[in-house]
Amino acid sequence: MKDFNYYAPTQVVFGEQSEEKVADLVKHYGGHKVLVHYGGKSAVRSGLLDKICNLLREGGLEIVLLGGVVPNPRLSKVHEGIELCRREGVDFLLAVGGGSVIDSAKAIAYGVPYAGEVWDFYSGKAEAVTCLPVASVLTIPAAGSEMSEASVITNEDGDIKVGYSNDISRPKFAIMNPRRTFTLPPYQTAAGVTDMMMHTMERYFTHDTDMTFTDALAEAVLRTMKDCVFAVLKDPEDYRNRAQIMWGGSIAHNGLTGCGVEEDWSTHSLEHELSAMFDVTHGAGLAAIWPSWARYVYKEEISRFVQFAVNVMDVPNDFSDPEGTALRGIEAIEHFYHAIGMPINIHELLGREITEEEIREMARKCSHDGAIRIGGFKRLAREDMEAIYRMAK
């Protein structure tokens, strides 16, 4: 068991009436002039953006708008946001959208008070010591960024997609109205659930097997999400199950399911190269990688994969054959991914196999030219990364 630090200060305001509280919340957390940051069409079309802006204005707040954040959010948009906030004297960032918009807002929040180039934080050159307050009106449950300290930005100059984590960027509040997720298409819904489950799976596969309470909480997250996704794919307006998923996305990634254990995160690192190169949906990319990662590493601690198979995937435990049970757990999640419309390898994801050249290029970038290893469950060197991409191709 590892010593740990758990810090999830974000105030979650959840439910059908939650949006009404936005102006009071911004003021409670010290905002006067708000950058309302958003993506594209859906926030406009649904009327959510107008509603939020009106509520903020009626609450006596000044607002500045910045839209156009894309999935795998770009550094250029972050730069645009930093300049705009400085010019307008913005003191609060409100992201209206999903993980990409929140991540973009976090990067802007770091950048505004920083004299240097914001990419310094993401490239590991500097640590942020202060940032503007960030909060969100969540519309896509998936990334968990609404309660997390993490953000991931893509630098178009070199297709480099990297994350930076710092507690100071944990959002002040998150408004979550499950009705806002009714219009999410099936593919985005399934990819979102895949992403949130993976946030907990990256923590669950560990050699710190003595933290039984963390395991039980993680299994509660995984089992519930796995169950609820079918209901919302069948009926997109199933409030009850949309709500479980929306709340599950936050809990899956606010740190709770990793307390006391060494975490892994290889699948995320391997996927980041995939989406940097091919601009795929992050959750779908994770589904395309994970089964190959699992088959590459399961022998490091078979009992852990048995526990996953039995406690999460409902595979009957063949006590005489732990390895068989472990492998059936990996097969079971492949069946689950297919059942919700997710790929289980890269050619299902892209519609073609990747080439040896692409494999080597992704492993090169993921390993920083061989300089770093990734993963906690099994430390992966560049050649391991290549092997996994090859298994997954």
Next chain:
Amino acid sequence: MKDFNYYAPTQVVFGEQSEEKVADLVKHYGGHKVLVHYGGKSAVRSGLLDKICNLLREGGLEIVLLGGVVPNPRLSKVHEGIELCRREGVDFLLAVGGGSVIDSAKAIAYGVPYAGEVWDFYSGKAEAVTCLPVASVLTIPAAGSEMSEASVITNEDGDIKVGYSNDISRPKFAIMNPRRTFTLPPYQTAAGVTDMMMHTMERYFTHDTDMTFTDALAEAVLRTMKDCVFAVLKDPEDYRNRAQIMWGGSIAHNGLTGCGVEEDWSTHSLEHELSAMFDVTHGAGLAAIWPSWARYVYKEEISRFVQFAVNVMDVPNDFSDPEGTALRGIEAIEHFYHAIGMPINIHELLGREITEEEIREMARKCSHDGAIRIGGFKRLAREDMEAIYRMAK
């Protein structure tokens, strides 16, 4: 499902090395002059109090000491603390101990900046709008006060024990070193686990049965705590299981296991009268009340008690006899309470039956002379309270 607000900003610093960080944490959260608040012998004898005071002094902080907090903490001690803090210009309250010490610290924190009488908040006459920052070095996992917004104070003038909840008193940080719980006697250990499980059970028994994710998290808490207590009763120095219990006590009461559901809290209200009148250990008092409460109310929604029996108490589900399954769940927790040395009724708790006069007096106070009802699962009037005390006597 209810709309909900989840807010648990306390930074948890957990593990064997956690105490070393105390001075940095106090300074990070704005403290300069610290009231170190504690109970009695054990914090002194174990050397913890000295260690914490030395670390604070070495960190450049001034300290003022106030010990002598007793279980079911008293208003007179709170008054003493308020005067001391004002006189000394204290700006931060550090509780070293368990729930009683933390609750006493919260009450002092409300009182220092308040011009009126601090009891106003507990008697419902006023709402606190500001308070000094509070934090803790936890030594007894049970009350969950280290992450909660609640505190319970006993006014000796009339033996009135009441709670007051306000988010502003949520502790800034909680230092948790499981080793500090090795010396807890078996009775205190078992009563602590009973208390933490009850914090989640008060939320679990609800008619909002559509919040399956909250259920799954609650069941994870209950199953893990139920399992771990046997290990630590057998071996008090079992770090692994002491750790699960310590962390479980916080999660059981930080709000997570009640998201989206109407909560009950009758058993706590009924027990408060019991410990106000007889000064018993809170957890043991809860065990003495709950089975009778359960048998009095289970018909309000039998399926909920079936779920508890099957998912928490491992009772085989007799699908043809839900009522039988529900009742076997209640029996199963009685067996569990006996197995860990807890009472299952009031005469086991006190060594004698309570009188009709005592029953009527407790119900009178619990119902505010018949003016209020308690409970969410079943609304209990004064005569219901009497009936439950009578069943439990």
